Amino acid sequence: MTEALANPAGQPARIELRSVSKSFPTRAGDRLALDDISLRVAAGETATVIGPTGCGKTTVLNLVAGFTLPTTGEVLAAGLPVSAPGPDRGFMFQRPNLLPWLTIAENVAFPCRHGRIGGATRSRAEIADAAAHYLESVGLHDAQKLFPHQLSGGMQSRAALARLLIADSSILLMDEPFAALDAQTRLSMQQLLRRVVKTDGTRTVLFITHDVEEALLISDHVFLMSAAPGRLLRQVSVPFRGDENYRDIVMRPEFNDLKHELIDQLERLVPA
Numbered sequence: 001m002t003e004a005l006a007n008p009a010g011q012p013a014r015i016e017l018r019s020v021s022k023s024f025p026t027r028a029g030d031r032l033a034l035d036d037i038s039l040r041v042a043a044g045e046t047a048t049v050i051g052p053t054g055c056g057k058t059t060v061l062n063l064v065a066g067f068t069l070p071t072t073g074e075v076l077a078a079g080l081p082v083s084a085p086g087p088d089r090g091f092m093f094q095r096p097n098l099l100p101w102l103t104i105a106e107n108v109a110f111p112c113r114h115g116r117i118g119g120a121t122r123s124r125a126e127i128a129d130a131a132a133h134y135l136e137s138v139g140l141h142d143a144q145k146l147f148p149h150q151l152s153g154g155m156q157s158r159a160a161l162a163r164l165l166i167a168d169s170s171i172l173l174m175d176e177p178f179a180a181l182d183a184q185t186r187l188s189m190q191q192l193l194r195r196v197v198k199t200d201g202t203r204t205v206l207f208i209t210h211d212v213e214e215a216l217l218i219s220d221h222v223f224l225m226s227a228a229p230g231r232l233l234r235q236v237s238v239p240f241r242g243d244e245n246y247r248d249i250v251m252r253p254e255f256n257d258l259k260h261e262l263i264d265q266l267e268r269l270v271p272a
């Protein structure tokens with residue numbers, strides 16, 4: 001196992017937190033949620049944050065999304081300070097949140113409804129082509145004309161992934177997007193994400209999960225956070241994300257050693 005910085009020298013950092021602390025006001029006074037977090041995710045890499053519930057994982061994503069601002073420290077996306085949400089950063093939540101009165105193709109095209117894909121003006125036909133392309137890439141080409149209630153949970157999740165991808169955001173922020181899926185569907189979504197992000201090559205992903213195996217299967221780097229207030233405890237470079245077959249990876253002894261080491265470490269963070 002190698003421990004290294006998420007951003008080796010020379011590569012542009014697409015996501016960066018510099019000494020970020022965040023506290024929220026409560027009736028009992030300010031409550032510290034994040035304590036001096038510094039992390040970097042290089043362009044094109046996938047990083048996962050794991051940590052006990054309430055440790056501030058969602059707060060980290062919300063800061064990068066620009067939904068909330070740090071109390072102290074700096075958050076940068078593509079080298080620029082984050083002050084508000086923007087189309088350069090796409091967000092995927094645990095629920096697919098598809099609009100029930102639109103078809104799957106219309107749902108996927110929804111981020112482009114103002115005639116733009118990312119920053120560029122596009123015709124209706126070009127947007128429809130893009131929607132078809134991403135539906136194809138998530139294996140939903142047959143479901144274009146169906147409505148969300150006609151899809152299984154896993155298919156809805158695929159549609160939400162296609163809708164995330166169509167907006168052409170260079171940064172993808174994913175907050176436990178597969179947590180509600182059954183084990184089989186979850187596995188196929190993990191493989192899909194790996195494949196799509198790899199083929200695409202232009203996305204930087206910051207992913208939150210409770211699941212150590214998921215973190216090791218989809219990411220280049222894993223950040224382990226302490227219990228609240230969240231601090232960065234450990235940063236692991238994951239050697240398994242190459243183009244190897246999924247089954248081969250989970251059979252490797254190094255994979256299982258690292259997985260159990262991280263699970264043990266996580267368990268020790270949660271009070272019995």
Ligand SMILES: Nc1ncnc2c1ncn2[C@@H]1O[C@H](COP(=O)(O)OP(=O)(O)O)[C@@H](O)[C@H]1O
Pocket residue numbers: 024025033051052053054055056057058059060228
């Ligand atoms: N808007 C908010 N107001 C007050 N407290 C908040 C707010 N958002 C998050 N928190 C607190 O910050 C801590 C971290 O929350 P969160 O980032 O959601 O944790 P996680 O995603 O790791 O479970 C928790 O104690 C939570 O109650």
Ligand SMILES: [Mg+2]
Pocket residue numbers: 057058059
């Ligand atoms: Mg959360």
